[in-house]
Amino acid sequence: MNVNKQTRELLISHYEKYPDLEAQDLFKFVFHSAFGCDHIVSSLENAVSYIEEEYKSVLKKESPLIEELDGDYVRVHLSYLNTGLTARSLGKIFCLSAKIEKDGMNKLSEKLEAVRSLIVEGIIRLDINEFDEALDEWRKLGFTAVRHSETFRAKYSPAYRVISKKYARHLPILAQIDKDLGKRAIKVLVTNDEREELSDVIKSVYGAAVLTADNVLYVIPSENKNEPTGIVN
Numbered sequence: 001m002n003v004n005k006q007t008r009e010l011l012i013s014h015y016e017k018y019p020d021l022e023a024q025d026l027f028k029f030v031f032h033s034a035f036g037c038d039h040i041v042s043s044l045e046n047a048v049s050y051i052e053e054e055y056k057s058v059l060k061k062e063s064p065l066i067e068e069l070d071g072d073y074v075r076v077h078l079s080y081l082n083t084g085l086t087a088r089s090l091g092k093i094f095c096l097s098a099k100i101e102k103d104g105m106n107k108l109s110e111k112l113e114a115v116r117s118l119i120v121e122g123i124i125r126l127d128i129n130e131f132d133e134a135l136d137e138w139r140k141l142g143f144t145a146v147r148h149s150e151t152f153r154a155k156y157s158p159a160y161r162v163i164s165k166k167y168a169r170h171l172p173i174l175a176q177i178d179k180d181l182g183k184r185a186i187k188v189l190v191t192n193d194e195r196e197e198l199s200d201v202i203k204s205v206y207g208a209a210v211l212t213a214d215n216v217l218y219v220i221p222s223e224n225k226n227e228p229t230g231i232v233n
Contacts, residue, residue: 030111048091
């Protein structure tokens with residue numbers, strides 16, 4: 001199987017950042033890369049509540065607040081809330097990002113092959129026999145979502161949500177909108193390239209009306225705080 005160069009580079013970068021990771025942490029990385037969110041989201045209110053509670057005890061980070069995954073998703077550290085983004089907005093984005101990835105298993109298989117080749121080559125320093133045993137156990141479980149290892153959690157204190165890159169690339173603007181939500185209308189400067197997508201993102205996250213004029217978006221916040229979400233039931 002040909003291993004994608006980007007996949008290898010991202011896995012190596014992940015290992016260099018977290019050198020004490022274990023096999024299940026690599027499983028979690030490739031699972032998130034292939035499938036995105038690994039939780040069933042029962043409601044927007046629950047998603048927001050969990051974020052608020054976790055944020056209270058999280059070890060705050062300065063950077064990086066966004067961690068690249070190998071696919072259409074990223075991990076956003078909860079410290080991003082320090083920039084002005086609200087727990088409600090992050091919760092809504094998390095819900096909107098949760099979807100069924102029809103080709104997820106094929107993607108997962110390819111990424112696992114990349115992980116294994118890096119271990120065989122000695123670039124990722126894990127015991128290949130132990131990795132294969134862990135992989136076989138995970139396969140028997142049906143490649144279900146996995147938790148970070150105790151070692152990873154103790155040393156690196158992971159606290160993040162997995163969201164679509166479609167929303168991640170606009171987080172600075174969404175954080176600014178959250179700061180200005182008390183205003184009747186919010187003026188956002190945009191480029192022609194991002195105007196259409198950003199307009200759709202704002203409508204999805206805030207249930208807001210968006211008026212466009214050249215390189216300006218005028219956001220009219222909705223008074224409905226319980227607008228429908230893209231939740232996986």
